[in-house]
Amino acid sequence: MPRQAVLIDGKALAKSVTDAVADVAARFTAAQGRQPGLAVVLVGEDPASQVYVRSKGKMAARCGFHSVTIRQSADLSQTDLLAVVDRLNNDSTIDGILVQLPLPTHIDADAVLSAIDPGKDVDGFHPINAGRLASGDVDNPLLPCTPAGIMHMIRTIHGKDLSGLNAVVLGRSTIVGRPISHLLLAANATVTVAHSRTKNIEALAHTADILVAAVGRPQMVGRSWIKPGATVIDVGINRIEDQNLGTSQLVGDVNFDEAMDVAGAVTPVPKGVGPMTIAMLMANTLKAAEARVKREAVPA
Numbered sequence: 001m002p003r004q005a006v007l008i009d010g011k012a013l014a015k016s017v018t019d020a021v022a023d024v025a026a027r028f029t030a031a032q033g034r035q036p037g038l039a040v041v042l043v044g045e046d047p048a049s050q051v052y053v054r055s056k057g058k059m060a061a062r063c064g065f066h067s068v069t070i071r072q073s074a075d076l077s078q079t080d081l082l083a084v085v086d087r088l089n090n091d092s093t094i095d096g097i098l099v100q101l102p103l104p105t106h107i108d109a110d111a112v113l114s115a116i117d118p119g120k121d122v123d124g125f126h127p128i129n130a131g132r133l134a135s136g137d138v139d140n141p142l143l144p145c146t147p148a149g150i151m152h153m154i155r156t157i158h159g160k161d162l163s164g165l166n167a168v169v170l171g172r173s174t175i176v177g178r179p180i181s182h183l184l185l186a187a188n189a190t191v192t193v194a195h196s197r198t199k200n201i202e203a204l205a206h207t208a209d210i211l212v213a214a215v216g217r218p219q220m221v222g223r224s225w226i227k228p229g230a231t232v233i234d235v236g237i238n239r240i241e242d243q244n245l246g247t248s249q250l251v252g253d254v255n256f257d258e259a260m261d262v263a264g265a266v267t268p269v270p271k272g273v274g275p276m277t278i279a280m281l282m283a284n285t286l287k288a289a290e291a292r293v294k295r296e297a298v299p300a
């Protein structure tokens, strides 16, 4: 009889985070006479982005935030997007600004992310916040949402200190691969980042006590990639179509059934890392609001 790994329930964990955020946000609102404010900017009509942005707006409202969604057409110029960001930087009702990625290809995403006030950068993508994380500062409240959510999930299995554990991160994106490697390192794991140019990637993955798959390749990580008892975090969200049936299905970068047979703990797709990303965005917005109150209370 194959063993069954522990299922790390991202939806339930996300709810416990957002319930706590909603409690603290209610106290913030009572004390400050205003709600924490989140603005999400969506450029274009990418269907997946529309789903995520809608979920962010709904969750912000559920947490008791002032929530603004700014939808712009795909042909918006970079100058006009920078003007939107500038307006939000100077809007006293807004504590957190998120520009949904990917942006249309005519826009330089780095230029836009760098224009966000670092104190309102609830994605943690501004070079100042990314740089602080890369230099080992994990006390900065504005950590990128997906990696912060992943660490929350890992802690439910391993606790805070990952000393003596090998972590392998598959993927080196600026949104997930790089920042999660810094967070794992800060928690004392021994970290290896693998990517498309890595040799013997399967054998390397098999050495991992904690395996984070963030490559965007449907079900790439199978049984033979996973060390028995490992914790497997699946960041992939891939929609695969069945042309014959005319249906589609959401799958991760990990073969879920095979992982459940061999791993110690596994995150599912859907209802794994995705909901945690949105929950950590709520937590970041609240932290940004609290930090702004403190900053503005200090006489210049």
Ligand SMILES: Nc1nc2c(c(=O)[nH]1)N[C@@H](CN(C=O)c1ccc(C(=O)N[C@@H](CCC(=O)O)C(=O)O)cc1)CN2
Binding pocket: 048, 051, 052, 098, 099, 100, 101, 102, 123, 145, 146, 175, 237, 250, 269, 270, 271, 272, 273, 274, 275, 276, 277, 278
């Ligand atoms: N500015 C940003 N852009 C993007 C980020 C980000 O963190 N900041 N991450 C991803 C998309 N993303 C958040 O924006 C995100 C992806 C998936 C989910 C989620 O809850 N997924 C569900 C499934 C939803 C579905 O049916 O498609 C799940 O996994 O259960 C939330 C947020 C890229 N862009």
